[in-house]
Amino acid sequence: MKKKILIAFLLLLTGVMSVFGFAAFNNSVKLEEKSTPTIATLEPAYAVTADTKEVQTRLKKWGYYTGNVDGINGPKTIAAVKAFQKKYGLTQDGIVGPLTAAKMGINLNQSSSSSNYSSNDRYLLAKVIYAEARGESYTGQVAIGAVVLNRVEDSRFPNTIAGVIYQPWAFTAVNDGQINLEPNQTAYQAADDALNGWDPTYGCVYYYNPETATSSWIWTTTTVTQIGKHVFAV
């Protein structure tokens, strides 16, 4: 009898430990998810946009500006810009427009849809490819990457890779957490191909699995091709 009580007690204790263990595991998973490392971008894509600091740095180097490089477009900075414009026969409005920027060697042509992809983007793209299409053929994986990039270039979607991938409810893998799986080498290769312009879907911005798609709206899109389990559409 004693033995039975002891066994029951141990079983109950195991149960208690399991409950706490599960709670602890849950917390650790959350922590891991939060601390998923991202590859540091060596130089951000916006490194060449003309911000006030960049203008001040250049003008200071060339002797037009004597104030601090503080990023504030104050009277001293405007006066320095005007002096620079005067020197090069530009309209003296104190604004660093395209002509003034070009004279300063600064690029203002960064468009919001720019295809200036960084290593973060490569990582994110590989993640979404792995999460959404790891069972598919290589071309099927490249196609998923291409759809993400096509969305970035399409006015109907957010203008960054992160914006497209994390747009709420856009990708199942984000909703169910599979996006947090670590991508394999094939997914990275597929991401590289997509980033380098490979697009087996020729501009598709939608894909779905016809066996599991629930949204009736998705059936109204125009099908371009089917690769593996996914139908690609515009």
Add this chain to the structure above:
Amino acid sequence: MDKEKITSVDYEKEKEQNKSNVNKDKETKKKSNAQKAIPGLIVAIVSLLIILTCVIIAYYQVYNSSKQNANVLEGVYASSYYSMVDNVNNLHVDVSKFSTLSTKQSKLNTLQDIMGDCNYILAGLSVLPIDEANSVSAIKFFNQVSGLSEAYMQKLNNGEELTQEETLMFDKISLVVGKIKTNFNKQNAGMYEGNFSFVDASIFDDSGMNELSLGMGDMTSESIDYPAMIFDGPFSTALETQEVKGLVGEEISVEYAQNYLKNTVFEGENAKITYLRETNGDISTYDFEVNLDGKDYDVQVSKVGSLVITISSFAENGDAVMSGEKAIEIAEKFANKIGFESMKSVWLEIHDNVAYINLAPVIDDVIYYPDLVKVKVDLASQQIIGFEAVNYAFNHTQREPEFNLTISECEEVLGFDYNILKTSKTVIRLDGGREISAYEFMCERIDGIYFYYIDANTGEVARTMKLVSVEGVEKLV
């Protein structure tokens, strides 16, 4: 006899006595057992209480954590939503007043504000849980308004005037923004009543809809007559109807494409070619799977013009046994073999022992960047493992580019503090799809290498790119 009787009586007594003793023993044992069971029972009850307490604590923790997460999410949604609505209101004011402005500076300032409003609105729209069907029209509209404003700013900065038609475009836009604003304000009124929760409202039902999506329903293209916006920019309406210029000739059959692959692209009897399907996008292709020497390739051949549009495969693990220069040689030879003439390497990037080579037609010393073809060469197996010619299929055509300004005239735009490393005559494609003749200046500046593209007829800076290093790979951005 009497003795016998006595004995019998004694025996009965003794028997009863024994019976009574046994019963007593049993009772004593029972009592003793019951007494022994009490601690066990207490342990069990205490254990149960502990478990119950733990379960309650665990549940409370999970509940609390979920509630906290929901609150944080509610904050993100609410902040995005209300900022978005504020910026829709601001946008309405800015676009309404645009056609009343007369000075260049006030126009530039307002266009800048419009771009800012649009970008804030887009940031909000991309965060809120709205289904795609109901958000695409609105996102497209705000992207286009932002792109249009940027194009107009560029025009004003180049010293040009906006035409009356261009200025009045903002009145059309104002009407649309007004409708969107009304929709949002209607939705707002509903939210102020009762305890509205964005998190609760964001949950999708079986049809893929939720309360926020339904609210956005009035902003689809069916409900609002969005104006067509054509401008030199990435989101121009003009890009939606891109013409396929590079594919000419008769439509070929699957058998023809199969033979073409067998005899020209994958030479040799070893290639096993299997027809997979048709792809019917802007470019229509026959798609094949090719197995050559144990390696699989997915290949797409255009129905019109019989052009190889893509070859997709991946690199096996292995050490590089050849240089990038050798890979360029292989890539150029391959492109020439399958019908892409005058292709020269204009960019090489090596990543994970794979060379990505950009080829462009170079005719009379002019580089035609719109016709870019990309080739992937495995530096370990020395095989072509990828080929992509979508740009070529879309853009390749006979051109006669004009270069009315000289290189030295265009060089003046570069300002100073640079060292020109290389110059080339090029044709480039702008974001809006328009092609221009441009001089390419590869320059070294104090903070790195830049590529400037100066319009060879207007002298304007058409594009500036900087060479940056991403994970040890050099890219032009």
